[in-house]
Amino acid sequence: MSNLKASTDVLVVGGGMAGLAGALALRENGADVTLVEVAPAFGEVGAGLQMAPNASRVLKRWGLLEKALEIGVQPKHLVFRDAITGEELTRQTVGGEFEERYGAPYVVIHRSDLHRILLEACQEAGVTLVNDVLVQKVETDGDRARAYTAKGEVFEADAILAADGLKSTLRAIVASDGPVNSAYVAYRGTVPITEETPAADLEDVIVYLGPNCHLVQYPLRKGQLLNTVAVFKSPSFERGEEQYGGVDELQAAYKDCVPAVQEALKNLATGIRWPMYDRNPIETWVSGRMALIGDAAHPMLQYLAQGACQALEDAAVLQDAASNRVFTAEGIDAGAWEDAFREFNETRAARTARVQRTARIWGESWHVDGVARVLRNMLFKSRGDNNFQYNDWLYGRNEPGAPAEVPAGAKLVEA
Structure with missing residues (x-):
């Protein structure tokens, strides 16, 4: 095939959080991994993101948590307030008992910093990174999969991970759907923290809940920046x-x-x-030797702060599934990719669907008015600090669909 660009064990399409995490996980298993990205250079736009313990545990597994802590911030509390009155509705202390219960800290970090940490880890692990590649089509044929690009190049692999995001082209192989308009938009901003910045709340994640709007603030980069996100219902x-x-x-x-x-x-x-935007959950993420991962599989609204977290969980669960089936103690069984992808899909689909649906409901509860707002505030105020009944299903170590516990820095199979 004259236009064959590369042959690899695993081809990852997309260089965002999910793509880099998936590439790193499978490279740590011992796979030869090539990652292609449509942009001419790697990078991540946006502002801050929240890394809950279910995600920071994955960073800990890969030996990357300390790097995140060096540049990120560990807030003391998550605090919810009414945006109309300013009254505090509830708070959760995220150190101490919370961190001990979930086995990892709650960290807020700039998106570009987390992306850089994952990118550098992929580079150090030996992932082949290729920019300026637009994959338009994937075909799986028996024991091989091929990705066809806009330039006429063909990448061939034993398995392909489609990590091409919310507006995924490759999702069309398994689903005929599209992004769902939530009617809400966000404006974001980061500004330097100065002596004039109000000192109140600079150690916490603060969420103000208002009718058809909310606002989030927290510090970034060791307290040098203040991150602000305003989300509201937009007629346009x-x-x-x-x-x-x-x-x-x-x-x-x-x-x-x-x-x-x-x-x-x-x-x-x-x-x-x-x-x-988000999309409606789908049960099937796999077609032959191709699997969706991250937002390509389960894009979700931001209200649970779980988009990047679930992408990291995906990668860790896929790492476990491939280790169990493809990268075994006896060697590499490339013929077992379908089984590994099936295990990955079955393990993750129900959990991420619950996160997607809960994010929608959670967002609706934030934005109510009238009697619903009064009742919401009463419910929030009835919750005491360190009441974990609403957190365990999402942050718990052994919930269905969560990755298996692996010691920090452990590699399942040596490359």
């Missing part, structure tokens, strides 16, 4: 407009909020807004 996005020419919608959404929220809006970068 409901009409299908991803971008919008002014900030009148933003200002109108928060007009009744307390001064602390109004002041925080000044931290936002208003040149671009982030339309919020």
Whole structure:
């Protein structure tokens, strides 16, 4: 085949969080891994993200948690407040008993910093990284899979991971669906923390809940930056407009909020807004020698702060499944990829579907008004600190669909 570009054990399509995590996990198993990315250079846009213990445990497994802690922040509490009155509704201490219960810390980190940590880990592990590659089609034929690019190149592999995100092209192989418009958009911003920055709450993740809007603030980069995210229901996005020419919608959404929220809006970068989509859960992520991973498989709304977390969980579970079936003590059994992908799919699909659906419901509860808001506030205020009944299913170490516990830095099979 004259246009054959490369042959590899595993081809990963997409260089975001899920792609890098999947590439690293399988490389640690001993696979020859090639990752292709459509952008001319690797990088990640956005601002902060929250790494709950179910994700930081995965970083710990790969020996990367300390790097995240060196650049990230461990908040003391998660705090929810009413955006109209400013009253505190509930808080969760995320050190001490919380960290001990879940086996890892809660960390907030800049998206670009986590992406860099994963990218550098892939480079050090020996993953082949190729930029400026647009994969348009994947075909699986018996024991091989092929990815066809816009430039006419063909990448061949024993297995392919499709990590091409929310608007995945390769998802069409297993599902005929599309992104779902949530009617909500986000503006984000990071600003330096200075002496003029109000000292209150700089050690916490703060969420203000308002009718049809909310606002999140927390520190980044060892307390040097303040991250702010404003999310609100957008009439223009409901009409299908991803971008919008002014900030009148933003200002109108928060007009009744307390001064602390109004002041925080000044931290936002208003040149671009982030339309919020997800997709409906699907049961099947696999076609032959190709499997979806991350947002390509289960894009979710941001209310549980689990998008990147679930991508890392995916990679760890796939690592376990491939170790059990493909990369065995007897050697590499390339013919077992279908079984490994099936185990991965069956282990993960129900859990991520629950996260997707719960994120939608959680977001709805944040944005209610009237009697529903009164009842929501009463429920939140009835919850005491270190009440884990709402956290265990998501953060617990042994929940169905979570990765198996592996010592930090352990490799399942030597390359």
